Structures are given as structure tokens and as C-alpha cells.
Amino acid sequence: MLLLKLFKQLEQFNLDVEVQIEKEICVLYGPSGSGKTTVLNCIAGLDHPDKGFIQLNDLLFYPCKKRSLPIREREVGYLFQDYALFPHMTVLKNVRYGAKQEQLVMEILDTLEIDQLKDKYPHQISGGEQQRVALARALVTEPKILLLDEPFSNLDQQLKKECYRFLLHLYHIWAIPVLLVTHDYEEARSLGHYILHIDQGKITKREKVVEKIKRKDKIIT
Amino acid sequence: MSFEPLFLSLRVSAIATVFVFFLGMFTARLFSKRDFYGKAFLESFILLPIVLPPTVVGFILLYLFNRNGLIGNLLSNWFGIEVVFHWMGALIAAIVVAFPLMYQSACAAFTSYDQKLESVALTMGVSRSKTFWTISFPLAWPGLLAGLVLTFARSIGEFGATLMLAGYIPGRTDTVPMTIYFAVQSGNNRLAAFWAIVLIILGYSAVLWLNHWSKKSMTKYKRK
Numbered sequence: 469m470l471l472l473k474l475f476k477q478l479e480q481f482n483l484d485v486e487v488q489i490e491k492e493i494c495v496l497y498g499p500s501g502s503g504k505t506t507v508l509n510c511i512a513g514l515d516h517p518d519k520g521f522i523q524l525n526d527l528l529f530y531p532c533k534k535r536s537l538p539i540r541e542r543e544v545g546y547l548f549q550d551y552a553l554f555p556h557m558t559v560l561k562n563v564r565y566g567a568k569q570e571q572l573v574m575e576i577l578d579t580l581e582i583d584q585l586k587d588k589y590p591h592q593i594s595g596g597e598q599q600r601v602a603l604a605r606a607l608v609t610e611p612k613i614l615l616l617d618e619p620f621s622n623l624d625q626q627l628k629k630e631c632y633r634f635l636l637h638l639y640h641i642w643a644i645p646v647l648l649v650t651h652d653y654e655e656a657r658s659l660g661h662y663i664l665h666i667d668q669g670k671i672t673k674r675e676k677v678v679e680k681i682k683r684k685d686k687i688i689t
Numbered sequence: 690m691s692f693e694p695l696f697l698s699l700r701v702s703a704i705a706t707v708f709v710f711f712l713g714m715f716t717a718r719l720f721s722k723r724d725f726y727g728k729a730f731l732e733s734f735i736l737l738p739i740v741l742p743p744t745v746v747g748f749i750l751l752y753l754f755n756r757n758g759l760i761g762n763l764l765s766n767w768f769g770i771e772v773v774f775h776w777m778g779a780l781i782a783a784i785v786v787a788f789p790l791m792y793q794s795a796c797a798a799f800t801s802y803d804q805k806l807e808s809v810a811l812t813m814g815v816s817r818s819k820t821f822w823t824i825s826f827p828l829a830w831p832g833l834l835a836g837l838v839l840t841f842a843r844s845i846g847e848f849g850a851t852l853m854l855a856g857y858i859p860g861r862t863d864t865v866p867m868t869i870y871f872a873v874q875s876g877n878n879r880l881a882a883f884w885a886i887v888l889i890i891l892g893y894s895a896v897l898w899l900n901h902w903s904k905k906s907m908t909k910y911k912r913k
Contacts, residue, residue: 513811539811539812540812540815540816540817545812546812548805548809552803552805554806554810556828566810
């Protein structure tokens, strides 16, 4: 479970959010520049709050002895908006990079249907394939939480649907908390168990998505 | 005709290049990643040999490394090393004049790629050292390689500071640039021309190789 209470002074406004996520998909929905990515960065350790606390299960990310728990000790899977694949490594090397078990690498490559791309470089594959490689790379580290920063924003409608299907399928297998950031309300409703509306750094509405199972089946089948 | 000047020049520039490459790379890495008090002052000091005439650099080195100088005294008393009028003097001069070139190339190299990639590696539970050697270093390699070639070229062509610190002692401190100068002084233009052509070929080959190699290594993972 992720427990999060953040306060951070940003240029335009103050970020002040409180979130609790069980093993579910929680969507942070809001316009661009509302502080969504900053929340993810604070959880991953790429940014630091001014006040508050971040705790994942029994592990306190912030504050801790060294002010903030080092990034690499957080066991966070982070899928960046632009995927941030290592351009000098093949797909296989990208995915294998932080892997704890070789067997899992092959399984995830197979599950995400990217095993045939393993010898290609990131610039040689499509946006949808890059997205799946980035997701595979985040998952092989066996993270305790998955952070997804607008992962589908660069994809066309058909590809988006396909990727939703993959994400939900993986969520069922992995059952870890997922925090997804988007400014697409349809996407938020298609994927999230909960939608947290964020604007100017504040949570303005907490929405529980009903009939989740039905919609998920619709997407998968 | 002795080829000793060529061997000495190659030895001095090879050692200087290896030393400057690693020192310049790690200094640039530190300076490009961290802000600390006095950073601007230190950086200006590092770059000073670029703007100073080599003779001034040589004079400062001579002041520091002579037997009674601040560093020369320590080297002499503790290790029994004499730098002045020794090939080590040529090495120190090459290191000092080439260091800013490597430093500048490495600084540019470490900021030339998407800095987020290092953070990505860290989120995957990888150590800082592995992140450096597997992400930062290969992505910065084209710039580092340029610095390496510049360092070698600057070291092999170093003259002014070397003359001040190591002097010209045939068989001991006669690097190729020094041999050319003293050959012209003594009217031996054929010898000077020979060594000049050797230096031109060495420099041209280094630049040609650099261009070829960097294009080859970059096209592997970048869009044409």
C-alpha cells in the first residue's frame, strides 16, 4: 500500500496532495501542468517534497535518515511519458538491464509480444512497441509499485486500446499498486479503479469507477 | 638519423593522454553534476592554460617544479624525482596544457544526452557506478573520444611549456616539436621538414580516425 502526503512549493502554485493506494490502479487525472508528474517524481525519488511523507508498505521513502531514500532502493517501476529507452542498447539489453531473474525477462518479452524485437534498437521500432519495451523494462525489476506517466499519450486510438489491454492483463498477474497519470478522461475511466482529479496541485475530486470488471472484459476481449 | 624524438613524443603524449582522459572525465563529471562553493573559481583555474601563452604556463611550472619550488621540493625530498630538464618535465607540461581541452570536451559530452536516462537506470535499482559505466559513459563516448584525440594532438604538439620546463637535451628531452625548432635554428631544414611531415601525418590520421570512428559508432543506434 502506498501512503502519500506531499507538500511542495512549485513556481505557479503549491502542490498539496494526500493519496492512499491499495493494490489497485489509481489514476491522477488533470490538465497539463497541474503537478501530476511531480507527484510521480517525488515517489520515484527524482524530486523531493518540502514537507510530508511517502511510505510504500513498510518502507519509508521520505523523510528518512538521509533526508530521502535513495532512488535505487525504492523498488519503483517508472514508465516515462517519452519511454526514455536507452538508445545505445537493443530491446533485449534494455529489458534485461535491471532484471533480477533472466527467466522473467523472457516471460515478459513473451507476454508483451516483443520477443521478436529483442535485437532491434529503440529507434528501429514503433511507438507502441517502444511503450511495451519500456513497460517490460519497468516490470522486470519486480517493482513494488508501478508509476505510469501519460504512457499512452503518443499512441493512436487503436494502439491505445491494445496497450490498455496489456496493462490490465499485467495488473491481474502482478497485483501491485499502479499510479497512472493522464489528462485523458476516457483513458482514466477505462483503466482506473479510482480517479483522483488534480488541478493546481490540489485533489479536487475523488471518483470511484464502478463496473470496472465489465469494462475490463470489454477491453480484453 | 635517430627516431628517439618520435619515441619520446609518443611516450609523453600516450601517458599524458591516458592520465588526462581519466582525470578530465571524472573532473568534468563532478563539475557538471554538482554545484559547490568556489566551483566557478576552480573551473576558471582549470581553463587558464587555454588563454595563457605556453611560455607563461611553462614559467609557472618551472617556478613550482624546480628543486626549490613548492612541488619540486617535495618530489625531490620525498621521492628523489627531478622534473626539470627531464622527460617527466615534458610529461607534466603536456598534461597541464592538454587538460582543459579534455575537460571542456567531457563537460559537453556529459550534458549532450538526455539526463533522465541516468535517473531511469537508478529507478531500476542499479548502482551509481554501474549507471555511469553502462549509461553515462557510452552515451558520452563520442564527446569523450573527441577530447581524447584533442588531448593526444595537443600533447604531441606541445612546445612552449615543454621548452621552459624540460629544456632541449638531445637524447633526453628532445620531443619532435623541439627537434623541429632546434633543427631550423641550426639551419637543418631537411630534418625539420621531415619531422614536420611526421607530425602532420600523425595529426591528420588522428582526426581522420576520429571522424570515421565517431560516425560509425553513432549510426549504430541513431536515426540517419
